[in-house]
Amino acid sequence: MTSDQPISQMQRDIRISFPSTALSVRRALETVTTSLAALSLGPEELGTVELVLAEALNNVVEHAYGEGERGWISLECTQKPDGLHFTILDEGKPMPKGIVPMGLRAPLPSELEALPEGGFGWFLIQDLSHDVQYFRTGDVNTLSFRVNIGVVVRPN
């Protein structure tokens, strides 16, 4: 390590591919959180990354591919000065209307009876990440977002 190298820098980008099952998502999250250990993030920051990623990846498993359909998911994580950048690719169905849902706002207690039980995923993604972008090229969905942590700090 040279003296002008930033501290808490990820050694290399994370690139993993895995089948679209809930258990594979679990293992992928474990791989990512283990790889991010080099950044010495606090448990709260690591928890934020894990939650946002879990929501995005589970959406692919449950909606892009869906029940009975199997496919591959690719995940990339790159550290940049403004945080951790994630890109998720899959070959499942396109996002409805071709756009990222804004996410259900948190319901009031009085609305609870009507609450869809799975409606919080996009809310959490939109709440905890930045620059959420989605596009489809051919048969491939690309979702990218940034989590504002692991910001590179240069030594004095």
Added chain:
Amino acid sequence: MIVTVNALRIDAAVAIQFKDHMRAILDRAQGRVVLDLAQVEFVDSSGLGAIVAAMKQMRDGTRLELAALQPNVEKVFRLTRMDTVFPIHVAADAAVNPHAS
């Protein structure tokens, strides 16, 4: 009654299973049920949905409460404002036996 979750995660991989287990337990429950989450390190929106589903199927005269939320679990409840719909206790023991020393 205290129901202890013996798992590190309530996530998409186990949400349906968790919901089924809870239904079986809550069918027999009376009065207050305190869900002890002390061992649970991670809850995602599927897990949250399963806990909300359990709460919604409580019969009249029964109530689901939560205890011992770890910070990242507490955060999911706070961000989604579900912390306002469940009574949340620091520890399960204290919840059912508030005067214990």
